[in-house]
Amino acid sequence: MDAISVIRAKRDKNELTDAQIDWVIDAYTRGEVADEQMSALAMAILLNGMNLREISRWTEAMIRSGERMDFSSLPLPTTDKHSTGGVGDKITLPLAPLVAACGAAVPQLSGRGLGHTGGTLDKLESIPGWRALLSNEEMLAVLRDTGAVICAAGDGLAPADKKLYALRDVTGTVEAIPLIASSIMSKKIAEGTGALVLDVKVGTGAFMKNLADAQELARTMVGLGKAAGVNTVALLTDMSTPLGLTAGNALEVRESVEVLAGGGPADVVELTVALAREMLAAAGVHGKDPADALKDGSAMDHWRRMIAAQGGDPDAELPVARERQVVTADASGVLTSLDAYAVGVAAWRLGAGRARKEDPVQAGAGVEIHAKPGDKVTAGQPLLTLHTDTPERFEYALEALAGGWAVAEEGTPFTPTPIILDRIG
Ligand code: URA
Numbered sequence: 001m002d003a004i005s006v007i008r009a010k011r012d013k014n015e016l017t018d019a020q021i022d023w024v025i026d027a028y029t030r031g032e033v034a035d036e037q038m039s040a041l042a043m044a045i046l047l048n049g050m051n052l053r054e055i056s057r058w059t060e061a062m063i064r065s066g067e068r069m070d071f072s073s074l075p076l077p078t079t080d081k082h083s084t085g086g087v088g089d090k091i092t093l094p095l096a097p098l099v100a101a102c103g104a105a106v107p108q109l110s111g112r113g114l115g116h117t118g119g120t121l122d123k124l125e126s127i128p129g130w131r132a133l134l135s136n137e138e139m140l141a142v143l144r145d146t147g148a149v150i151c152a153a154g155d156g157l158a159p160a161d162k163k164l165y166a167l168r169d170v171t172g173t174v175e176a177i178p179l180i181a182s183s184i185m186s187k188k189i190a191e192g193t194g195a196l197v198l199d200v201k202v203g204t205g206a207f208m209k210n211l212a213d214a215q216e217l218a219r220t221m222v223g224l225g226k227a228a229g230v231n232t233v234a235l236l237t238d239m240s241t242p243l244g245l246t247a248g249n250a251l252e253v254r255e256s257v258e259v260l261a262g263g264g265p266a267d268v269v270e271l272t273v274a275l276a277r278e279m280l281a282a283a284g285v286h287g288k289d290p291a292d293a294l295k296d297g298s299a300m301d302h303w304r305r306m307i308a309a310q311g312g313d314p315d316a317e318l319p320v321a322r323e324r325q326v327v328t329a330d331a332s333g334v335l336t337s338l339d340a341y342a343v344g345v346a347a348w349r350l351g352a353g354r355a356r357k358e359d360p361v362q363a364g365a366g367v368e369i370h371a372k373p374g375d376k377v378t379a380g381q382p383l384l385t386l387h388t389d390t391p392e393r394f395e396y397a398l399e400a401l402a403g404g405w406a407v408a409e410e411g412t413p414f415t416p417t418p419i420i421l422d423r424i425g
Pocket residue numbers: 084085165174179180181183184
C-alpha cells in the first residue's frame with residue numbers, strides 16, 4: 001500500500017477500502033505517511049466526502065492508534081458531554097459537578113481554546129493551583145472521590161487524531177463533517193464513557209453555520225457512538241449569540257460559580273439543566289432533578305470537591321484584567337442581535353485565546369456583556385466591557401466588534417431564537 005494511491009482514490013471520488021483506511025491511519029501515526037500527504041488526503045475528503053462505512057472505519061482506526069480507558073471498576077454509570085465549541089460556552093464547568101450531584105460519574109476530557117472558541121481547560125486554569133494534566137490513575141481517583149473530573153486527554157488517547165487535528169488546523173481542512181465526526185467520536189469512544197450527550201452548536205459562532213449541516217454532523221456522530229456501544233444523543237443548540245454574559249477565562253468561571261450557587265444567566269441555566277437531564281437519562285439514572293441540585297447546594301459541593309481534588313482553591317480570588325474599556329450603544333431601541341463570532345474574536349484578540357498553539361492565554365481577558373438580544377437599550381448605555389492586561393489590544397477587539405450588533409426602533413417585533421433547536425437520538 002502507498003499514500004499516493006490512497007490520495008488518488010479519494011481525489012477521484014472513489015470509496016476508500018477498509019484496508020486503505022487502516023493502513024493510512026496507522027502509517028500516518030508511525031510517521032511513514034508524511035504531513036503533506038495526509039494534508040492532501042484531508043483536502044480530498046473535505047471536497048469529496050466519505051460515506052458512513054468509511055467514516056466508521058476511519059473512527060475505529062483512530063481509536064486503535066492508542067489506548068482505551070476503562071471505567072468499569074466504578075460503582076456508578078459514566079456519562080459525558082461534548083460541545084462542538086462556541087462563544088461563552090462555559091457549560092461544562094457547572095454541568096460536570098451537577099450531574100455528579102445527581103448520581104452519575106462524569107469523566108470529562110476537555111480541550112483548550114481553538115480560534116475564536118474558548119476552551120474548558122483554559123477557563124479552569126484561571127483558578128489558582130488547578131491542574132489539567134492528570135495521569136490515568138489520578139483521573140480515576142478524582143472520579144471515584146468526587147463523581148466528576150475535568151482534565152486534558154492524555155497523549156495515549158487517539159494519537160492519530162492529535163496529529164491529524166493539528167494538521168487540519170493549519171491546512172483549511174477543519175470543516176469537513178467526516179473528519180469532525182471521526183475526530184470527536186474517536187476520543188469519546190476511546191475515553192470509555194457509557195453514555196454521551198453531544199451539544200452541536202449552530203450559528204455564526206460555531207463551526208456549523210446552518211441547521212442542515214449541524215443535523216448531518218449530529219446524525220453521523222450519534223450513529224458512530226451507538227455503533228460503538230455508547231448510548232449517544234445530540235442536542236442542536238443556538239450559537240448565533242454568546243451564551244450567558246461573559247466570554248473569557250476567569251470571567252466564565254465566575255459566571256459558572258453563580259450558576260452553581262443557584263443564580264446565573266437564564267440561558268446558561270436552561271442549557272446546563274437540559275444537558276444534565278439528557279446525560280442522566282442516557283446513563284439510566286433517574287434520581288434527583290438537576291434543577292433541584294442547583295438550588296440545594298449539592299452541585300456546588302461537588303464543584304468545590306472536584307476543584308480541590310485537582311489542586312485548585314475554590315475560595316481563591318480569580319484573576320482580573322488590568323485594563324477595561326466600555327463599549328456603549330450607539331442608538332436607543334431594542335437590541336435585535338449580538339453576533340457570537342464578533343464577540344468571540346474580540347475576546348480572543350483581548351488575550352482570552354491564542355494566536356499560536358504555544359501562546360499563553362490571559363486569565364482575566366475577555367468580554368462582559370451588559371445587554372442580550374431582546375433587551376431594550378438607550379443610546380450611550382454600556383453594552384460591553386472589554387477586559388485585557390494589554391491595552392493596545394482594545395483597538396483590534398473593537399475592529400472585530402464593528403457591525404457585531406443591531407439595534408432596531410422600539411416596538412419592532414423581536415422573536416427570540418430558542419436555545420435548543422433540535423434533538424437527535
Ligand atoms: N473538535 C474536535 O475534537 N475535532 C474536530 O475536528 C472539531 C472539533
